[in-house]
Amino acid sequence: MVKRIFVVLLALLLVGGMAFAAGSRAEDYPNKSIRCIVPFGPGGGTDVFVRTVLKYVNLPQSIGVVNVEGASGLVGAMEGLNSSNDGYTIIAHMPVDLVAFSLSGQSQIPIWSQLEQICWAVQDYNGFFTNKESGFSTAQELVAYARANPGKVAFGTVGARTLNSVNGMRIVEGLGIKDLVTLVPYDGGAQIRTAILGNHVQVSTNSIGDFRAILESGDSIPLGIIGKVRTNLLPNVPTTVELGIPDVTTPVPRGFFGPPGMARVQRDYLAGIFKAALDNPECVAELNRMFIDVRFVDGETGKRETQVIYDDLRVAFEKYMR
Numbered sequence: 001m002v003k004r005i006f007v008v009l010l011a012l013l014l015v016g017g018m019a020f021a022a023g024s025r026a027e028d029y030p031n032k033s034i035r036c037i038v039p040f041g042p043g044g045g046t047d048v049f050v051r052t053v054l055k056y057v058n059l060p061q062s063i064g065v066v067n068v069e070g071a072s073g074l075v076g077a078m079e080g081l082n083s084s085n086d087g088y089t090i091i092a093h094m095p096v097d098l099v100a101f102s103l104s105g106q107s108q109i110p111i112w113s114q115l116e117q118i119c120w121a122v123q124d125y126n127g128f129f130t131n132k133e134s135g136f137s138t139a140q141e142l143v144a145y146a147r148a149n150p151g152k153v154a155f156g157t158v159g160a161r162t163l164n165s166v167n168g169m170r171i172v173e174g175l176g177i178k179d180l181v182t183l184v185p186y187d188g189g190a191q192i193r194t195a196i197l198g199n200h201v202q203v204s205t206n207s208i209g210d211f212r213a214i215l216e217s218g219d220s221i222p223l224g225i226i227g228k229v230r231t232n233l234l235p236n237v238p239t240t241v242e243l244g245i246p247d248v249t250t251p252v253p254r255g256f257f258g259p260p261g262m263a264r265v266q267r268d269y270l271a272g273i274f275k276a277a278l279d280n281p282e283c284v285a286e287l288n289r290m291f292i293d294v295r296f297v298d299g300e301t302g303k304r305e306t307q308v309i310y311d312d313l314r315v316a317f318e319k320y321m322r
Contacts, residue, residue: 039076072159174245
């Protein structure tokens with residue numbers, strides 16, 4: 001009996017000690033700067049969103065952006081996955097792209113389920129766009145031009161085995177011009193923006209956040225937005241559903257993740273910090289000017305919604321990437 005009481009007391013002491021240690025770590029966090037990996041080049045949609053939000057973050061330590069480009073976001077995602085989980089490395093990424101890395105076979109590791117979700121922060125929208133030199137300015141005119149000029153339309157995508165490229169394939173098939181255009185992959189939003197401006201491609205699919213500046217200048221013309229309902233950011237642009245492509249509606253949330261095993265207390269702390277920044281009306285207004293909507297989702301909800309995205313996209317990837 002005495003031995004049993006001793007064992008119970010020892011267990012309580014150990015649990016209490018661990019709780020005290022965890023509490024101490026939480027109180028001390030962060031005590032040095034945090035590295036935020038952005039897996040695309042400077043000036044792309046993710047880079048701009050992150051740098052904008054960080055201007056409104058109130059932390060005792062700084063968060064520094066590190067651009068790790070390559071393989072349409074896969075290189076940066078893998079660096080984040082393999083980083084220390086001590087709370088001082090986080091990753092900014094798109095859940096849909098993390099899902100696509102697994103569905104496309106680019107990664108044998110299910111990055112989307114192994115990274116710890118801190119929070120989703122914003123909602124971007126993918127669309128497809130042309131330029132002033134293409135000879136068309138609506139989706140209907142694109143179809144007519146492609147049929148009259150088979151092989152003369154180059155359609156740019158971000159990556160060759162990404163959601164962006166699958167969306168490109170679904171769009172051209174849905175419009176009935178699959179065999180009349182050529183799909184051309186690029187590594188990121190900045191590169192594809194340059195390609196559309198130079199008329200190296202006549203159409204491209206990308207986020208409206210990536211194309212904000214050239215949409216505002218009139219150098220790029222939106223043909224359609226991927227989604228079920230129109231966005232107030234581009235209220236006059238039809239959706240894929242309106243254009244007769246009802247299966248292409250995947251939204252593009254962007255958020256923050258931690259390496260596998262990052263402590264829940266640290267993730268929750270950062271989620272609270274990011275939410276406070278996103279609740280700032282000035283931050284919201286600045287993001288809206290970049291054609292990005294604020295949509296905060298906590299990590300646990302984000303995890304469940306990512307599973308839904310995975311289930312929805314699996315059929316499309318099995319069709320186009322087999």
